[in-house]
Amino acid sequence: MSNLAVSWFEATARQRLAALVDDGSFEEFLGPEAREASPHLGLFDLPRQFDDGIIVGRAKLSGKSVLVAAQEGRFMGGAFGEVHGAKLTGLLRAARKLGQDVVILFDTGGVRLQEANAGELAISEIIRAIVEARTAGCSVIGLIGGRAGCYGGGGIIAGCCSHLIVSEQGRISVSGPEVIETNRGIEEFDSRDRAFVWRTMGGKHRYLIGGADDFVDDDATGFRAATVAALAAGKPLTRTVLEAEQHRLTTRLARFGKAQDGYDVWKALGMAQPEALPGLAVEAFLDIARDRRETSDDAR
Template identity: 45%
Template sequence: MSAHDVFIARHSFIELTARERARALLDPGTFRELLGPFDRLESPWLAMQNVVCQSDDGVVIARGALGGEPAVIAAIEPAFQGGSIGEVSGTKIAAALELAAREFDAGRTIRPVILFETGGVRLQEANLGLAVIAEIHAAIVALRRHVPVVGVIGGMVGCFGGMSLAAALCTELVMTRQARLGMNGPEVIEEEAGIAELDSGDRRLIWSMIGGEERVAVGLADTLAEDDTGEVRDAVLAAFGRGVPASHRSEQVERQLERLARVNPDAIDPESLRALWQGDAR
């Protein structure tokens, strides 16, 4: 197969909508949406601020099969409010994870996947959004004792704010090269600290710091996937195949403190950070 044929055969994951991403990851013909647009579950707060609502509030919840096993996928739509999380959209994600936990309580298995594409909490619903993000965190921690909770960060919005903590709590995290992961977005850092601290327009710098390749290289994400739906699906299936680890990354507090103690903030760049942590076992 020629390089041209490989290019033609590749199907971009990033270019898909949240609904299309969930459908593409599930086994063919098994996609079934819960609380979809026709349920009209909209944010009650956006209209008060003259923001046009979306009838699924920017989150798609899908049931189906993944690798022949029952699965639930929560997919965030980046085209609506930058994938921001409000009361309704966040509750949908938390409820989906709680649904999965109840399946295990009933003796049934299910594979949970979260497709991240979010700048974090929705500013128009700040306190309500923050509260429900905390519920998402608690639901991930409760569920990952039974089964891997697999997160995927596609791009180009990335994953920031409180939802970056949700991504960090996942058992395994898949990222594309185009994806970004950080607590604060580059634009926020520049606005608060000035361009001398960080130039958010320097794309090469930003992706070298918080892009998918760097995050996988330093162990803050697990699998680097190309922007191809089949490759992302394979990475998700492989993550479930590895099962629940003896210790999740977020539980390895002493290891992370030891890592941080080795970092000199006055002389650090992406290359030296990789070299510093090279060889660390997960």
């Protein structure tokens, strides 16, 4: 029967945070009581939220103090607006100053169309803040398994993180399925074929091509354990790391650039029965995938 523990996919941003960090350790910055809502949405007669769809603050994870941010995918698809973005930028700049690691719970479709310029600027500021925090020695860990996935600018930000943890439900990409279909045609990408969407953007595929570092079950305990382990591992961003990552991506493009479907990639990775992979439970999948996947070879 259905797993009635805290499903990461089903949970709200606040439920995820509560289940992730040590009990009672979360302290919110600029909470809903501060009413820092979007100054733009009112112009479009759209409802606002007092936290602008992102929660930022400080918490403890297995006793270690970290800064945390969680996007609420149920509000405007977790999209980045001016306030939303500023809260995350501020948190990342604080991390650098305080020398603290950051955990970001992504759940976003990208930039909010109604405040696109502010949103795009926010994405760039966040990327810069991540790079500065990481070169200063902080780890930035991304958790992806929410309903909205991690798309648009969110997908680029995720690519700048030190470590990504993903569940099967999680999706990571820049352009979403509908956008690709609209621009390139249904022959290129059938956005209504959901199994295909997951084979090309979903958690298992991203883990297999080294686009994510850990693959966990859709529950808060799995995400928590992997986050604690990743915090302990801590990898500073250096020029060597960047060059290794560039090399890895070049090789990946050469190896899989012609693939039309996740199946083609998995086959090239040496999977005996690629079509069986989507149906496998986490343990069985990891048993097969661990050794054959395109590793991130410590690039992050």
